[in-house]
Amino acid sequence: MEGTVVLSVLVVSLLLLFTSAQPLTYDLDDRKGLGRVFDGIGGLSGGGATSRLLVNYAEPYRSQILDYLFKPNFGASLHILKVEIGGDAQTTDGTEPSHMHYENDENYFRGYEWWLMKEAKKRNPNITLIGLPWAFPGWVGNGKNWPYDFPDITASYVVNWILGAKQYHDLDIQYVGIWNERNFDSKYIKLLRYTLDKNGLENIRIIASDNLWQPVARSLLLDPELSRAVDVIGAHYPGTTTIPEALQTQKTLWSSEDYSTFNNAIGGGCWARILNQNYVNGNMTATIAWNLVASYYNELPFGRDGLMTANEPWSGYYAVESPIWITAHTTQFTQPGWTYLQTVGHLDQGGSYVALTDGEGNLTVVIETMTHNHSVCIRPPLLPYKVTPQKATFQLQGSFANIKKLQVWRSQFNFETKRPSFFEKLAPVKLLNGSFTLDLDEDEVYTLTTLTTGQKGSYSDPPASATFPKSYKDDFSVRNPPFTEAPNFADQTGVFEYHINLTDPGPHIFTLRQVVTQRPVTWVADADQTISVLGDHKWQNITVTCDVYMEKSNTGGAYVAARVNKGGGFVRGAEGVFFWVFTDGTYRVTNDLAGERVLAEGQAGTHEYRWYTLSLTVEGQYASGKLNGYLLWKNAVVLTPKNGWAAIGTRSFELAQFDNFAVVAQ
C-alpha cells in the first residue's frame, strides 16, 4: 500500500516536472486556410528631404548605401519605396521641389526622388513604388492653404506626376496617397480615382488617408463609392493595432508610415517588434519606415531616424545600423504576394511569431522576443509587458508537415554586453516529425526558412567620419547631374535650383536661383522668407560670402547668414546672424530669420537686377559685413546663438540668384 502511494506521488511529481519543462507548442498550419497577403516592407524617402545628402556621396559609397537598402539578398532588400511628391514646401527636414512650381510649368527632372526610384528599381525591378504629397505649390490651392477647393486641379497635378514618372523615367508608380497626415476629402478621392482611370491608370491603387484609422474607415463604410475608390487604408504609427471598423471595411490595411525612431539598438528593437506585431495585432500587411535613410543634417528634427545613416557626403562615411539587418530577417525570405498563415501570434513568455508561405511549399517564420525597454518606438506610448527566456516548439502541419530542414538566421541585441550580433546565419535545424524547438532568450530575432538564399552583404568600411570642410566654395558652374540642387545646400523654405543664363555675358551664367514665388499649401509652417542652410551646425566664427541678384522690385531682398540654429518645422523660429540687402537701397542685420530683432541697418544703394557681393563675418560676440568688398557695418553684437549653419535666402517668396558662395570657418 505504502509503496504504491510513494510510487504514485513520484509519478505525479515526475509528470509535473515534465510538464513544466515541456516547451509550449505553436502550430504552423495551413489546413484551415491562410491569412492575408503580404505586401512588403518599405522605406520612405521624403516627408521631407530626408535623402538630401545621399545624392552627393562619391562613388563607390553612394552605390554601396543603395545596395544596403535595395539590393535583393544583400541588406534591407526593401520591397517598397515610398517617396514624397515634392510640393515646394517644408515637410520635416527640408523642402522638396515640385514638378509644377507654377501652373504652366512642368519638369520631371527636379530633386532626387526620380533618381532614387530608378536606383531602387535597378537593384530590384519588382520594387513597389508609392507617391504621396505632403504639400502643394501655392497655385494648386489658388492661394489658399488648402488643396481641395479645386479638386480637379489637385487631381491632375498628382496624376501628372505619375504620368511624368512613366514618360520620363519609365517608372511605374503602383500606389498613390492623398495628403500626408492631413484631412482628406471624399470628393477629391473620387475625383482622383476618376482622373487616374481617365488617363489609363486603372491599375494604380489609392491609399487613404496616411493618418489615423479614423475617420477614413468610417467614411469607407458609409460611402460605397468612396470605398470603391480606395484600395488600402494606410495608418501612421498605429502602435501595431487597428480598429474594428477598419477590419469591417475588408480593405488591405497598412502601416503606411511607422518607425521614426533613433536608429540605435533600441530603434532596431522597435522595428523588429512592429514588423511582426503590425500583422499579429493589427492585420497590417505592409510596414513602411520613415525614413529610408537619414541623409539630412543631424541637427534637423528627427536626426538619425532612418533605417541607416548617410549624412556625410563630404567624407563618404555612412553607418549600416541595426534596422537594416532587422529588415533583412523578413525581406530576404519573403516577397510581396506571399501569404501569412493564420497561425501567427504571441509567444507564451512574450514576443511574437509570424509565418508566411509562397503557396509553393516554402515557409518563412520570423520570431522576435524584444523586451519592452529595448523596443520602444518614438510613438505611440508602449504599454508595459514582460518577456522572459523560454523554450518554444513549433509544429509544422498541413503542407509544411514534411519539411525536414530549415535555414536559421539570428540576431541577438545583447544589450548587457553591448556586443550585438545581427543577422547571423546558423546551422540549419533538422525537423523531427515536423517540429523544432528553440531556446529563445530576450531581445532576439530569428528567421527560420526553407529558402536557402539570404546573405549578410558587406563592403569594406567606408572612410572615417569627418566634420564638414572648414573651407568650402561653390560657383555653381560644375553641375551635379542629374540633380537640380547644389551639393550640401538643404532648402528649409523655398527651392534653390541651378540656373543657366546664356544671355549673361559675364561671370554669372551659372547660378543658384530661388524659384518659389508664392507661399505653398504648407504641411508644417514654412517661414515667410526662403532659406537654404549648409555646413556644420557647430560653426561659430565664420565668414560667409555670396554674390546675390535680386529679381523682385520695390520689396525684394536677399541675405547671407551664419550661426543659423534651426530648420525643419522650426524654421520660422530660426535665429542666427542675417545680413540682408533690399531692392529699396537699404541693408539690415538681424538676429533672426523673421527679421524682427534688428542689430544694424542703413543705406546700401542696392537695387534689383544687379549683382552684389555680400560678406558676413562673425567672430565671438561681434559681426561685421561687407558689400562688394567694402566694410558696410561692424561691431554688431551677437549674444546668441553661439553656433549654427551658414545660409542664403530671400526676404519673401521671390526670385533671386546666388553665385560664388564661400565659407571660411575657424
Ligand SMILES: *[C@@H]1O[C@H](CO)[C@@H](O)[C@H](O)[C@H]1NC(C)=O
Ligand atoms: C520579380 O518577380 C518575378 C515574379 O514574381 C520573379 O520571378 C523574379 O525573380 C523577381 N525578380 C527579382 C529580381 O526579385
Ligand SMILES: *[C@@H]1O[C@H](CO)[C@@H](O)[C@H](O)[C@H]1NC(C)=O
Ligand atoms: C485579424 O487578425 C487576427 C489575428 O491574426 C485574426 O484572428 C482575425 O481573423 C483577423 N481579422 C481579419 C478581418 O482579417
Ligand SMILES: *[C@@H]1O[C@H](CO)[C@@H](O)[C@H](O)[C@H]1NC(C)=O
Ligand atoms: C521554394 O522556393 C524555391 C526558390 O524560390 C523554389 O525553387 C522551390 O520550388 C520552392 N518550394 C519548395 C518546397 O522549396
Ligand SMILES: *[C@@H]1O[C@H](CO)[C@@H](O)[C@H](O)[C@H]1NC(C)=O
Ligand atoms: C525599464 O525602464 C524603466 C525606466 O527607465 C525602468 O524603471 C525599468 O526598471 C526598466 N525595466 C527593465 C525590465 O529593465
Ligand SMILES: *[C@@H]1O[C@H](CO)[C@@H](O)[C@H](O)[C@H]1NC(C)=O
Ligand atoms: C514521429 O511520429 C510518428 C508517427 O506519428 C511516431 O510514431 C514517432 O514516435 C514520432 N517520433 C518522434 C521522435 O516524436
Ligand SMILES: *[C@@H]1O[C@H](CO)[C@@H](O)[C@H](O)[C@H]1NC(C)=O
Ligand atoms: C540674364 O542675363 C542678362 C544679361 O546680364 C540679364 O539682363 C537678365 O536679367 C538675366 N536673366 C536672368 C533670369 O538671370
Ligand SMILES: *[C@@H]1O[C@H](CO)[C@@H](O)[C@H](O)[C@H]1NC(C)=O
Ligand atoms: C570663436 O571666437 C571667440 C572669440 O575670438 C573665441 O573665444 C572662441 O573660442 C572661438 N570659437 C571657436 C570654435 O573657435
